[in-house]
Amino acid sequence: MAATKDPRPCSIADALAVVGEKYSLLVLREVCLGNGRFDQLVRNIGAPRDVLAARLRRLVDAGLLTKRAYQERPQRFEYRATRAGLDLEPVLMSLMAWGDRHVRGGDDRPMVIEHSCGSELLPVVTCAACGGEVHHEDLTAHPQVPGWTVKGPTAA
């Protein structure tokens, strides 16, 4: 099962193997917002309960969420984001900004985020080295794995 397939090795694919299934990123969104209870997740996301249960198991196994009892008797649980999960929030913010711009029209955003600096968050992806914004035009890819160049598989 590892010889007949052979996609490009890539951390985007690896990331999506963890959070790429339907609803997973919405679970992260809700948990980051503070809505970590099962029925809140069901209502706010609109996912079937069984699918949601499967996603939660997966995200806990992958170390993005933890499940903790917020009370005993009757036992009730809550999901919380780990550091790995919280670190996805900036990615979600840029995805949200993209959705605001290119899926909705840029108008009537359903959610506005406030940054601790006091202003409304407009997330931009920048280069840590120079501080400049990151655009497609400024990027050059360097695959590190032999056989995987940037213009298709080397041979064949």
Add this chain to the structure above:
Amino acid sequence: MAATKDPRPCSIADALAVVGEKYSLLVLREVCLGNGRFDQLVRNIGAPRDVLAARLRRLVDAGLLTKRAYQERPQRFEYRATRAGLDLEPVLMSLMAWGDRHVRGGDDRPMVIEHSCGSELLPVVTCAACGGEVHHEDLTAHPQVPGWTVKGPTAA
């Protein structure tokens, strides 16, 4: 079909409705890398051909890709990213960085990106207003739609 469900209105969900299906973001990755031909996509992504064809149709319809002939006789096509598609690349870069860190161990990255400033790209999401990095701790959400607070649906 709009009364019995009622998930939180959100641009993350809207964005995922466009690029959230399996393989869609990998298609974007390959096209941004310059691999826009059908069989390159099949090989580099590892997706079934029929699923890939469906994703390409969807992404073209959604305005993220265009399909253009790069030669007549025999007619051969190539997919290219529109501005909307290219604008997703920074998001992919932050997702890749997250995958590097939290899925792989931070070592042996399969792909390194060079920024036009000359150094290796380490993407960070920043606030356009203050320039500071965006972390979960610095964010406060303000839903704009009545009935959708940040702590679960208002009532019930």
Add this chain to the structure above:
DNA sequence: AGGCGAGGGTTTGTTTTTCCAACCCACAGG
């Protein structure tokens, strides 16, 4: 003591998707 409701799921049966392999078409080269 009986009934109701919340919270957090699991079970069951049906509908969609995914997956895989095979096939098709146009043309180019030998």
Add this chain to the structure above:
DNA sequence: CCTGTGGGTTGGAAAAACAAACCCTCGCCT
């Protein structure tokens, strides 16, 4: 004529998603 490449489509089996119902524990009300 036969083979190979590019870009798909088709058909049937396997896997997911979906919806509704069900289960269990407990707290509260009467």
